[in-house]
Amino acid sequence: MQVLDDLWIRIAVWFRGxxxxxxxxxxxxxxxDVLGILLLIVLGIVVVLxxxxxERKVIARVGxxxxxxxxxxxxxxxxxxxxxxxxxxxxxxxTNADRWLFLAAPIVVIIPAVLLYAVLPxxxxxxxxxxxxxxxxVVAMGxxxxxxxxxxxxxxxxxxxxxxxxxxxxxLISYEVPMVVALLTVVLLAGTMSTVGIVEAQAxxxxxxxxxxxxxxxxxxxxxxxxxxxxxxLEADSEIVAGYFIEYSGMKFAMFFLAEYINLFMVxxxxxxxxxxxxxxxxxxxxxxxxxxxxxxxxxxxxIRATFPRFRIDQMLGxxxxxLVPVSLVNLFLVALVAKVLEPGWARTGVLFVSNLALLAxxxxxMAQVARKREERARAAGxxxxxxxxxxxxx
Amino acid sequence: MLKTETxxxxxxxxxxxxxxVFRMVLTLNGETIVDLKPMFGxxxxxxxxxxxxxxxxxxxxxxxxxxxxxxxxxxxxYAVAVEKLAGIEVPLRAEYIRVIMAELTRLVNHMLAVxxxxxxxxxWYTPVVYAFRERERIxxxxxxxxxxxxxxxxxxxxxxxxxxxAEFLPQxxxxxxxxxNFVREIRFYLSDNEIFKARAVGVGxxxxxxxxxxSITGPVLRASGVKYDVRKAEPYSIYDQFEFDVPTxxxxxxxxxxxxRLDEMDESLxxxxxxxxxxxxxxxxxxxxxxxxxxxxxAYARIEAPKGELGFYLVSDGSPNPYxxxxxxxxxxxxxxxxxxxxxxxxxxxxxxxxSIDITLADVDR
Numbered sequence: 091m092q093v094l095d096d097l098w099i100r101i102a103v104w105f106r107g108x109x110x111x112x113x114x115x116x117x118x119x120x121x122x123d124v125l126g127i128l129l130l131i132v133l134g135i136v137v138v139l140x141x142x143x144x145e146r147k148v149i150a151r152v153g154x155x156x157x158x159x160x161x162x163x164x165x166x167x168x169x170x171x172x173x174x175x176x177x178x179x180x181x182x183x184x185t186n187a188d189r190w191l192f193l194a195a196p197i198v199v200i201i202p203a204v205l206l207y208a209v210l211p212x213x214x215x216x217x218x219x220x221x222x223x224x225x226x227x228v229v230a231m232g233x234x235x236x237x238x239x240x241x242x243x244x245x246x247x248x249x250x251x252x253x254x255x256x257x258x259x260x261x262l263i264s265y266e267v268p269m270v271v272a273l274l275t276v277v278l279l280a281g282t283m284s285t286v287g288i289v290e291a292q293a294x295x296x297x298x299x300x301x302x303x304x305x306x307x308x309x310x311x312x313x314x315x316x317x318x319x320x321x322x323x324l325e326a327d328s329e330i331v332a333g334y335f336i337e338y339s340g341m342k343f344a345m346f347f348l349a350e351y352i353n354l355f356m357v358x359x360x361x362x363x364x365x366x367x368x369x370x371x372x373x374x375x376x377x378x379x380x381x382x383x384x385x386x387x388x389x390x391x392x393x394i395r396a397t398f399p400r401f402r403i404d405q406m407l408g409x410x411x412x413x414l415v416p417v418s419l420v421n422l423f424l425v426a427l428v429a430k431v432l433e434p435g436w437a438r439t440g441v442l443f444v445s446n447l448a449l450l451a452x453x454x455x456x457m458a459q460v461a462r463k464r465e466e467r468a469r470a471a472g473x474x475x476x477x478x479x480x481x482x483x484x485x
Numbered sequence: 486m487l488k489t490e491t492x493x494x495x496x497x498x499x500x501x502x503x504x505x506v507f508r509m510v511l512t513l514n515g516e517t518i519v520d521l522k523p524m525f526g527x528x529x530x531x532x533x534x535x536x537x538x539x540x541x542x543x544x545x546x547x548x549x550x551x552x553x554x555x556x557x558x559x560x561x562x563y564a565v566a567v568e569k570l571a572g573i574e575v576p577l578r579a580e581y582i583r584v585i586m587a588e589l590t591r592l593v594n595h596m597l598a599v600x601x602x603x604x605x606x607x608x609w610y611t612p613v614v615y616a617f618r619e620r621e622r623i624x625x626x627x628x629x630x631x632x633x634x635x636x637x638x639x640x641x642x643x644x645x646x647x648x649x650x651a652e653f654l655p656q657x658x659x660x661x662x663x664x665x666n667f668v669r670e671i672r673f674y675l676s677d678n679e680i681f682k683a684r685a686v687g688v689g690x691x692x693x694x695x696x697x698x699x700s701i702t703g704p705v706l707r708a709s710g711v712k713y714d715v716r717k718a719e720p721y722s723i724y725d726q727f728e729f730d731v732p733t734x735x736x737x738x739x740x741x742x743x744x745x746r747l748d749e750m751d752e753s754l755x756x757x758x759x760x761x762x763x764x765x766x767x768x769x770x771x772x773x774x775x776x777x778x779x780x781x782x783x784a785y786a787r788i789e790a791p792k793g794e795l796g797f798y799l800v801s802d803g804s805p806n807p808y809x810x811x812x813x814x815x816x817x818x819x820x821x822x823x824x825x826x827x828x829x830x831x832x833x834x835x836x837x838x839x840x841s842i843d844i845t846l847a848d849v850d851r
Contacts, residue, residue, distance in 0.1 A: 153614040249494050253516070253832065319607060320680050323833070331501060399680050400607030402833045403516050461682060465736075468687035472736040475692030476710035 094375040099215050126218060130207040138351040139169040144385075145392050152396035176347075179340035184247055187337065191245035196338065196345035199238040202231040203352040210359045211286050213369045213377030224285040225273050228360060229266070232315060235349065236262045242346075243334035254333025257323050257403055261314060264407050265321075268414035269311035275304040275418070275425050276364045289368030295439045296367035303421040303446045305365045307414050312357040314410070316350070319395040323403055358387040417453045421446065491519055494832075498527050502605050502836040505846025509823075509835065516831045521824045525817075528850035536810040541567050541642060541777045541799075544810065549636040551814060552848035555594050557586040557627070558790040560640035565721055566786035566797035567642035571779035576768040579644035580723045582630075585657070585760050586640060587788070588753040589627070592664060593620050594791035595704075595746040595753075598843040599671060602743060605840035606684055612675060619667050622660060629653050642777070644770025658761055661754055668750045676744070685740035689826040689838035692737060699822040703793025703815055705842055708745040709737035715789035722788075727756045739841040746843075776805040783809075792816055792843055816848035 093100070102122075109118045143158065143166060150157025158165030183192060208218035209227055221227055236259060243255020277283055279300060280291035288297075298305040314321040323333075335346045362368055362383040369376035401409065424445055432438040497508035506527035512520035532551065536544035548563045549556040561583055568575060575583075600616030624634040629650055631639035639646050675681060691701070696709045706713060714731040716724040732748035734741035779801040787796035793815030800809035819842050826838050 149609060149611070153609075153611040154618060155614060249492055252492075253494075253513075256515075319609060322607060396609055396611050398608060399603060399678065399684060400833075401680060402684055402831055404831065405683050461679065461686075465682070465686050468690070468736040468738050468740075471687075471690055472693070472710055472734070472738070472741065475694055475737060476735065479693040479697060479711065 095214060095377075097375065098213065098377060130218060131204055134204050134207065134352045134355075135348070137355045138348050139173070141351050141354060141388060142169045142172070142347075144388070145395075148389065148392040149396040152393065173344070176341055176344040181340040181342060182337070184337050186247045188245040188247070191241050192337075193342075195238045195242035195245060196342040198241070199235055199349045200345050200352070202234040203349045203356065206231050206356045207352075209285050210356065211289055211363060211368055212359075212380055213375070216369075216377060217286055220284055220286045223283050225277055225283040225288075228285075229270055229273065232269075233262075233266065235353070239334045242338070246334070246337035248337050250331050251334050251336045254336070258317075258334060260403065260407060261317075261321065261323065261410075264410040265311045265314035265414075268307050268410060268418045269315065271415070271418040271422055272304040272308040272311065273364070275301055275422050278422070278425055278429055285363050285368075289363055289370060292367040292370060294434075296365060296370075298365040300439050300442050301421060301425055301446050302443065303417060303449050304425075305361075306450065307418045307421070308364065309361060310414060311410075312361060313391060313394065314406070316353055316357055316391070318354075318391055320398045320400045321406055322395075322400055323406060354388060354391070355384065358384045358391070361387050413453060413457060417449065421449060424449070489514065496835070497524075503839065503846075504601065504844060505849075507839075507844070507846055507849070509839075511832065511835065513832065516833075518827050518830055518832070518835060521827045521835065523820060523823055525820075525846070525849050528846050530851065532851045533810050533812060537807055540775070540805045541571075541779070541807060542773070542775055544807070545641055546636065546638045548812075549638055550847060551812065551851060552790070552792065552795075552816065552845045553635055554597060554845055555590045555791050556635060556637045557590040557640060558788065558795060560637065561587050561722075562786065562788045562790060562795045563797050564640050564642045565788060566784055566799050567777070567779070569786045570782065570784035570799050570801055571642070571773075571777060573643050573771055573773060575644055575722075576771060577723070577765055578648075578767040579769050579771075581760055581764040582645050582649060582769065583640050583722055584724065584727070585757060585764070586627070586630070586637075586645075588756050588760070589623050591753045591791040592750055593623050594843070595750050596620055596667075598704075598746055598840075599675075599743060602739075602837070602840040602843075603675065603681070605836045606681060612671075615667075615670075619664065622663075626653065626657060626660070629656070641770065641773070643773035644768070646770075648769040654761060654764070657757070661757055661761070665751075665754050668747060668754070672747055676747075682740060684833075684837060685738065685743060685841075686736070687738050687740075688830060688834050689739045689742075689841060690737055691822055691826055695822065695825060696737070699818070699825075701793070701819050701822055703789070703791070703819065704745045704749060705742055705793065705819050707731065707749075708734045708741040710735050715787055715794055719787070721786065727759050729755050739837055742841040742843075778803060778805055787813070790815055792845070792848070793819055812851060814848045814851060816844040816846075817851075820844055820849060 106118060106122060109121055113121065146168065147157040158168035161167040161171045183189060206228060209221050209224040211217040239258040240255045243251040243258065276288060276297055279297060280288040282288060282291065335343060338346060362380060366383045366387070369380040371379050374382070425442060428438060428442050428445070432441060491512050491514050494511045494513060495508060496511055497503040498506040503509070508524040508527070510522040510524060511518055532547045536547050545560060545563060548559040551559045567573070596616040596619055600613035603612035604610060627637050628634045630653055631637040631646060691705065691709050693709045693711050696706050697711060702713070710733050712731050712733050715721070717731055729752045732745065732752060734745050781801060781803045783798070783800040785796055785798045787794050794813065795815050796813035798809070798811035798813070799807050802808040823839065823842065827835050830838070
């Protein structure tokens with residue numbers, strides 16, 4: 091088991107030894123760094139291939155279909171066939187597009203996505219850079235795609251794209267707030283901003299158990315950051331057709347697609363790291379645990395995508411500002427208070443878990459109340475109209 | 486200097502959610518609809534004029550192509566109109582077969598309407614695929630009887646094209662509980678979805694008085710609370726012999742229209758249960774000459790098609806060709822209140838409201 095657990099580190103150490111036998115020390119360091127970066131980029135692409143296939147299969151199965159089954163056994167080469175198709179497609183630039191911005195957007199969108207992988211702890215001792223402010227880095231890098239989407243939407247000179255870009259800015263900036271507050275809760279509990287430190291702080295209890303509210307808020311905000319159902323209004327195919335990337339074709343479109351799935355893995359990885367104890371948990375090798383948890387989280391997201399309708403723009407913003415932000419702020423206050431009073435252990439976890447559930451239940455009750463009010467209003471309006479039509483008495 | 490500008494968006498004619506080649510010119514203030522202009526006619530095939538140069542029987546296949554989802558109902562309405570014009574008696578067994586087919590068509594239509602409504606809401610094809618699965622089973626029955634799945638051309642003036650095959654009724658008997666279960670399933674999984682409710686409740690409100698003023702019919706009208714169903718108001722065929730209710734809703738919004746369709750599916754299944762039990766043996770059609778020459782005169786017959794009141798107005802001058810062949814399409818007339826329903830809502834709601842009206846562009850443009 092120990093061997094399997096350290097497998098990748100052992101390979102790295104062995105390879106480093108091999109290089110050291112014939113290269114000067116600075117060249118060894120450089121080669122290892124470049125290889126590490128290449129490895130992360132390749133991982134990104136593998137992730138895209140694997141998860142597009144998985145997404146199509148999962149959505150198909152939920153919809154009582156078979157899904158891709160033509161290219162190769164069980165259709166596993168479907169993603170590759172798609173990639174080839176993307177590469178061979180004509181690359182169209184609209185006549186009145188802002189050429190440079192239009193060209194730059196798909197390139198800029200992919201860079202922060204790949205950069206984020208640097209701070210993701212894939213296993214015990216397997217992290218690109220153990221940054222002491224990794225959480226801040228994640229938030230900062232997560233902000234860049236907003237800019238690129240606005241770039242793409244504006245440069246396309248298309249009204250649907252522009253609407254999509256408007257929605258992007260409104261949505262992503264709004265959801266950054268509850269996301270950061272949820273992150274802050276975790277940082278409070280862990281006492282560190284390093285992703286490695288956060289994973290190590292969850293040795294006894296994963297933070298999803300300690301503060302379920304932060305977990306739920308982060309999950310929802312993550313879905314919104316990924317533009318996935320029920321927050322996929324940026325690319326709502328049934329409303330604004332494709333949103334900000336409507337004018338993109340061929341490889342430029344594929345870049346947005348790549349970024350989307352790289353981000354999907356990243357957000358699932360962050361959820362795993364922050365709330366599901368990352369690579370911790372016994373018996374299996376650490377990197378395998380990480381992978382399993384990520385796949386489970388991604389499966390959950392696909393399941394949601396296959397079954398839920400989407401919000402409307404005002405509801406989506408209202409949900410962020412009126413529900414998620416207050417709830418996560420109250421939770422932050424709660425966690426700060428309890429963490430100050432009680433020492434880490436069963437008592438603290440228990441108190442926080444119960445109080446979090448109560449908070450969640452309260453928030454849901456309030457939202458249900460609001461929904462009921464709206465239903466009553468709609469009914470009253472209908473009744474008034476029926477009365478107008480039929481005279482005094484209803485039916 | 487800050488200023489705001491309204492933008493104009495052409496939604497359609499090629500758009501994933503306009504249910505065909507329908508175009509809406511939207512004037513938007515941000516995301517809010519300031520003005521909406523529906524444009525149609527992209528699918529105009531001149532079916533009325535074409536039919537006037539054909540004999541009465543030759544026009545039956547054209548009716549299939551009015552609302553291609555409900556071809557049986559269209560046949561039915563046309564057959565009733567021709568029979569009224571020429572005074573043709575229809576055997577009882579044929580009437581039962583017609584009712585069975587019409588109610589199955591209603592099921593097909595409402596299933597798809599509900600499924601596509603969720604597609605418009607962004608539910609990624611899952612509900613619509615389930616709806617299609619059940620629809621396929623019903624289309625199998627249609628194929629069994631008529632040889633065609635969509636363009637059935639089955640209900641003809643005088644009766645139906647052919648008798649039901651022996652395995653049809655047993656199959657249908659088995660289907661009914663299955664379909665009842667399907668409706669229950671839809672209710673269970675979709676009706677209480679919070680996001681769906683948030684998107685549908687209070688959206689696209691159509692007041693009862695306005696609905697009547699626009700001469701809206703069908704589920705859209707009943708969802709606004711007006712209890713009007715041609716099957717009860719002016720019974721045709723043998724609908725007066727069946728026990729069923731006309732469900733209505735109160736709220737008149739997208740959600741009410743959705744619930745209305747589910748309720749109507751339940752009622753259709755009730756009718757089907759009775760029809761399957763009571764269907765008599767006997768002739769399936771009266772002989773009608775292929776060059777039918779109805780006496781001089783005119784006739785308007787209407788039925789409760791799945792989308793609303795479907796009527797045919799025929800004028801005969803005594804020749805084998807109709808002098809005037811006029812069709813009252815429910816889709817077109819229900820569409821007329823679209824602007825009123827959409828004003829003040831968001832872009833996303835337009836798609837939902839259009840989906841809840843449930844139109845077929847072939848029926849709008851003819």
